[in-house]
Amino acid sequence: MIAPDTLAYTNRLVKTHPAEKCLLAASMLCLNLATPAVMPVCCMIFCFMCCLTIFKARIPAVVYAKLLLTPLFFLCVGAGTVMIDLSADHFAFISISSQGLHTAIIIVCRGLGAVSCLLFLCLTTPVADITWLLAKLRVPGLLIELLDLTYRCIFILADSAATITTAQASRLGYATMNATNRSLGTLSAACIIRSFVNARLMQQAFDSRCGEGPMRVMHTPCPISKKNIIAVMMASIIIAACSFIG
């Protein structure tokens, strides 16, 4: 499966200004969480964001569906628990109340709507663009640097974790239950030690390139398109109106 991160850099909306995409995702998310007419509006938002991601940004539908599976699983577990009523004074010990069913549907709808907004943002906007936008929004530099470095280090750490796991497996590190436990233990220890070593080496490279204080990098953003902003506003207004009608 293609890593979602790669898609963020290669999708058709990558050249769209990050502010437009964030605005759309944020306003849809707010509407999704605030609307009183949960069923119709959240479904609308879900479909809208889904279509936008798949048809406009050209994210492969299969990948999208796979990415949707994980949150969907958790949503179903959560909804299932809410739905089931455990009580002794009913005729059956386990029952489903209509109240519970209603809550469960609301949870799933709101949840799916929110997930579609986040997936849209994650799959169309590279992290570098998001950090740039955060900087423009005057978010403290320290937080942005942390975000940027964490993001970069995830890949380095994932790489070394993968290498270590392979090395362990090739020496039968996962052959038995006991060995698996031991291997997982050493793996996490090794990852922590590596993180410290990497942190030191990165600091050296940072100092060596005269890094001091905030991490400055160049960014060449594309211009904001008025058309897109208006489209985002229109979509939000239409959905907000539906909330009231519905």
Add this chain to the structure above:
Amino acid sequence: MSRPYIIEAQNVSYTYPDGTTALSTVSTGIKQGEKIAVLGENGAGKTTLFLHFNGILRPASGTILFNDKTVLYDRRSLRELRSKIQIVFQDPDTQLFSARVYQDISFGALNLGLPQDEVKRRVDAALLTVDIEHLRDKVTHSLSHGEKKRVAIAGALVMNPEVLIIDEPTACVDPRHQQNLLDLFDKLNSKGTTILLSTHDVELAWQWADRLIVMHKGTIAREGDPYTIFSNEHLTQKTGLCKPLALEVFDALRQQTSIPSDAAPPRNKQTLLAMLNKKL
């Protein structure tokens, strides 16, 4: 050799916090325009010496001189030192900390406080020099090892350094890319940049360097021109270096056939082959 040293170490010793003595009374220097290879086994102290040259590490005793002045370790002096002396580290992953190639290369230039257009101009020039213009919009972590290495070099070049120090440039790089890197270093050197690299590859050192510094267990075992160094059997044995193949063949030929004693030893395979073809 009357040119002054750009950067010089005088009796530098350094011990890591865990008690490992990595350098003991090391004295050596780099002159303008040189092509130097620092040769030594793993753990000989090459990286540690390099980290002293741009003020990342501070000698426990001894001094580092930059343009004949003792290096001070306050912010301004370090900044000046590091803008002239750039290190490309061995592991490009720890050097590239931005998500995108273009951003990462611009990092050093922005730290120099240059105006935006100048930064842009320098980044473009560096991309061109290192021949990675096609990578400018790529994500750092999706690059191959060799590409990362080039991006790291470009990131150092935007500072317009006088001395470019490259730690183990050819480790984990295939032969063709190795040659490309060496050609790149030659190109930079011909434009006036002094190049200092470390390696444990004797063939590479023999083929490329004008001067060798041989390190052994935290000391400088010998420095000098490659031919003198590699002809010193005692030295090569002590420091665990083997003779470059071309030189070995040349020496054997010289004992058996009548190669004039003033013939220059072949620095690479092609010259050696030409010599053989002429003789046999």
